[in-house]
Every structure is written in C-alpha cells, then in structure tokens.
Amino acid sequence: MFSVLLELPEFEVVNQEIFDTHYFVHIEKKADEERCTCCGFYSSSVHDRRTKKVRDLSILNKPLFLNVIIKRYRCQNCEEVFSAPFESIAAHQRYTNRFRQFIYEQVLGTTIQDISQKHQIAYSTVERIFYSIAQEKADEHENVIQKTQEVQDITLSLDEVAVRKGQRYETVLYDANLGAVMGMHQDRDYTSTLELLRLKVIHPERVKNVVVDMWDPFHKAIRTAFPDAQIIVDKYHVVQKVTQALDQVRKKIPGLKKARFHLLRSYENVKEKNRSRLNELLETHDNLAYGYFLKELFRDFYKSTDYAIADQLLSEWIQLAWSSPFESFHEVAKTIENWRPQIMQYFHTPFTNGRTEGTNHKIKNIKRRAYGYRNTQRFKTRVFLECTGQTYKKQMS
Structure with missing residues (x-):
C-alpha cells in the first residue's frame, strides 16, 4: 500500500x-x-x-x-x-523535498505559528523551511521582472504604505504592467525614494511612465532618476482630495455624521433605498448641495475621453471651486492648479494606482498578521511573494 x-x-x-x-x-x-x-x-x-x-x-x-x-x-x-x-x-x-514545498505553500497567507501548531512541527523548523524557499522564489520574481523590462517599455507605480499609522511609512515600487512589487524602502523622503528607484530599476532608459500621488519628494526623485519619463498623478488620489473637501463641508453642518457615506459615494453607487435620504439632505442644506455638486462634477471630469474637453472641464471646475464659499475646496483648487500638467497627463496615458491600492491593503494585512516584523528583509520577502499580480503570474508560468 x-x-x-x-x-x-x-x-x-x-x-x-x-x-x-x-x-x-x-x-x-x-x-x-x-x-x-x-x-x-x-x-x-x-x-x-x-x-x-x-x-x-x-x-x-x-x-x-x-x-x-x-x-x-x-x-x-x-x-x-x-x-x-x-x-x-x-x-x-x-524532511522530504515535497514536504518542504508543502510547508512553504501552507505558510503563504497565514503565519508560521499557525502552521507549526497545525502540523506539530517546531516553529524554528517551519520558519527555516519557509524562508529558504521564499528567498528562492523572491529571486525568481526579481529575475522575471528584469528580463521582462529588458524587452518592453516600463510603466512604474510609486506609492506609500503606512505600516504604523501616522508614524512610519514604506515606499513601495511596482511594475504597473506586471502588477508586481519591485521593491520597498523605509521612509518616503527624496533620498530614500531615489535610492529605491536606482537600486531596483536596472533599465532606467526604458521607463516611459510613472504613476504617483502628489507627494513632492516622490516627484523630485522621479525627475532625477528618469528625466524623460511622463509623470501621471493618480486620479484616485485627486478624487480623494475632492471628496475630503466635501467631507469638511459636511462636518461643519450639525447632525450629519451618519450621512457621511451617502455623501462620499458617487451618486450612481448610492443604493436606491438611501437615495431619498440623500436627496432630502441636499434639498435641506444648500451649502452641502453645492459641495456635493462640485464633487460629482469632478468625477464627471475624469470620465472625459477627449483631452481638450477634459482640459476645458477642469478649468471650469477650478473656477467653480474658487467661487464657492468653502475653504476646503479653495485648497483643493490650488493643489490641482499646482499639479495640473501631471493630472492632465492621465488623458494621454490613462494609468492609475488602482491596482496598487489593493496591494497596499495586502501589505498592511501581512504586517498585522504577524504582529509586526522585527526582520525587515523577511517582511519584504513576504510582500514580494504574496502581493503579485495575475499578469506577473502568467509570465512565470
């Protein structure tokens, strides 16, 4: 048998x-x-x-x-x-090679402690097995990315993850075409970001686009590392700024705490049973209706398919925001004016950080799952292995 x-x-x-x-x-x-x-x-x-x-x-x-x-x-x-x-x-x-591979696959998505208890194996043994294979896989990951980037134009995505909210950030670099994490670096200042870009991008001359938020040190580092690349400000970050401006308007009106999610969602995504309540709020509070109108109008701006039309719509929106009585919208209008060329670049090269935002949540979960990592390299290895897009997996197969 x-x-x-x-x-x-x-x-x-x-x-x-x-x-x-x-x-x-x-x-x-x-x-x-x-x-x-x-x-x-x-x-x-x-x-x-x-x-x-x-x-x-x-x-x-x-x-x-x-x-x-x-x-x-x-x-x-x-x-x-x-x-x-x-x-x-x-x-x-x-242990046999196949048992070693089995333990590695079991640990992915959970903790070493869980697998140690489940299979009655010493924690140190599971840890040793997992990270010995994990490092091999991470090296394969990096080799695939580098070989792919040798033969095609590169679109990068740069974002930050708060691994300890309000205290410590990790800058995460992605290959937007592959949907794969390329590297991470502690902090988000100019020096550390430039170091990350120079270390992980082997072919800087092939970088054509970089998607990023409106964090100035990121932009300076990108300009230094890839002077010919097009910078695209991520549309979701811009929409988030406008949505936050509306939320500031809401906070100044008493009794609207429970209305927050109705107001911040796009109108078409508000459930039918909640629309009557939303319409009632907008009819009752003129200022709120004005802010809501600005928020929805800005979403319409990003739905444009023609650059010239989008540019005209943005000019009109900025004028309306400045003419509003809301300081929060004045601040957003000023920010958008400062970053206008990079915001408008989206209509030439419509890349976003939408996929990376989902990865950012995974990174936070990895950190939370193990109650933090004292070994930074092991944390990064986990991220490389568990935050890999489907396009990258197809390349591997």
Whole structure:
C-alpha cells in the first residue's frame, strides 16, 4: 500500500509500522551502485548502512515518518567512503523535498505559528523551511521582472504604505504592467525614494511612465532618476482630495455624521433605498448641495475621453471651486492648479494606482498578521511573494 502512496520511485519499502498517531515506514534506495563523490568511479561495495528519520507528507491525516536506510559505499578505485545521495531528500535535511514545498505553500497567507501548531512541527523548523524557499522564489520574481523590462517599455507605480499609522511609512515600487512589487524602502523622503528607484530599476532608459500621488519628494526623485519619463498623478488620489473637501463641508453642518457615506459615494453607487435620504439632505442644506455638486462634477471630469474637453472641464471646475464659499475646496483648487500638467497627463496615458491600492491593503494585512516584523528583509520577502499580480503570474508560468 505504502509503495503506491509514497510515490518516491527511487526507494523501495522495506518495512512499515502503523501507530495510533502516525505511520513509520522503512525505506531504502533501489540502486545497487553509486558514483564516488571523490573520483567519479562507480562502486557497488557497501561499506555499511545508517538510518535517518525524515518527515514526509501526511497520509490519511496522520503524520508519515520515513526511516531512510542510507547505504555508505567504499570506492573500489580510491578507497574513499561516501553516502548515496537522494533526489527526493536534500543532504542534511530531516524532511522530504515535497514536504518542504508543502510547508512553504501552507505558510503563504497565514503565519508560521499557525502552521507549526497545525502540523506539530517546531516553529524554528517551519520558519527555516519557509524562508529558504521564499528567498528562492523572491529571486525568481526579481529575475522575471528584469528580463521582462529588458524587452518592453516600463510603466512604474510609486506609492506609500503606512505600516504604523501616522508614524512610519514604506515606499513601495511596482511594475504597473506586471502588477508586481519591485521593491520597498523605509521612509518616503527624496533620498530614500531615489535610492529605491536606482537600486531596483536596472533599465532606467526604458521607463516611459510613472504613476504617483502628489507627494513632492516622490516627484523630485522621479525627475532625477528618469528625466524623460511622463509623470501621471493618480486620479484616485485627486478624487480623494475632492471628496475630503466635501467631507469638511459636511462636518461643519450639525447632525450629519451618519450621512457621511451617502455623501462620499458617487451618486450612481448610492443604493436606491438611501437615495431619498440623500436627496432630502441636499434639498435641506444648500451649502452641502453645492459641495456635493462640485464633487460629482469632478468625477464627471475624469470620465472625459477627449483631452481638450477634459482640459476645458477642469478649468471650469477650478473656477467653480474658487467661487464657492468653502475653504476646503479653495485648497483643493490650488493643489490641482499646482499639479495640473501631471493630472492632465492621465488623458494621454490613462494609468492609475488602482491596482496598487489593493496591494497596499495586502501589505498592511501581512504586517498585522504577524504582529509586526522585527526582520525587515523577511517582511519584504513576504510582500514580494504574496502581493503579485495575475499578469506577473502568467509570465512565470
């Protein structure tokens, strides 16, 4: 039975023991001769046999342990004693290669502690298995990105993630075409951002577009690293600024705390049962209606398909925002005027950070799941492996 279930063709089953809590199977390599690791001469003279206990994949929900009988040969040419190597068990390992891969896949999306308890394996063992494979996968990840960027134009996305809200940020660099994380760097100032760009982008001459928010140090670093690239201010960040301006208007009107989500959603996304309440609020509060009109009008601006029309709509919107009685909209109008060329670039090259925002949430969850990472490199490795887009996965396959 076990010779079939094991599916380890290099071994034959010598004996098997069944216990209440686990299976214990004695196996030996089928080969009758091995190549000397010293001189390369094939030898069939067995010097002695030793055993090693190895963990393998569970069978019928019970742990399976293999008692591997290791033949040691004496070379008939150089007299050296050597051990037979195995395809399915790496040297000096106490688990099969497939069990190692299984544990790695189990840890993805959860914690090492969870898998340690689930499979009754020491935490340090699970940790060692996971990160040994994880680093291999991360290296593959980086190689695929670099090879892809050698032959096609590059669109980058640069964003920040608050790994400790209000206190510490990570700057995250993405390949927007592949939907893959390229690298991360602590802080979001000019120096650290420039260092990240120069370290991770091997072919700066191929960078054509960079999508980014309105954080000035990011723009300065991009201009230094890629002087010929087009900078596109992410439309979702701009819309967010306008939406926040409306929220400031709402906060100045008493009794509208529960109306926040109705007001901040686009009108077409407000559920039918809530629209009557929204319409009632807008009819009752003129200032609120004015701010809501500005918010919805700005969303319409981004729906334009023609650059000239979009440019005209933006000019009209800025005038309306300045003529409004709201300081919050005055501030947004000023910000939009300052970043207007980069905002309008979206209508030439319509890239956004929409996909990266979802990845940012994953990054926060990874951090939260393990209650923070003391080892920064391991945190970054996790991010590389778990925050990979479907386009990148197709390249890997």
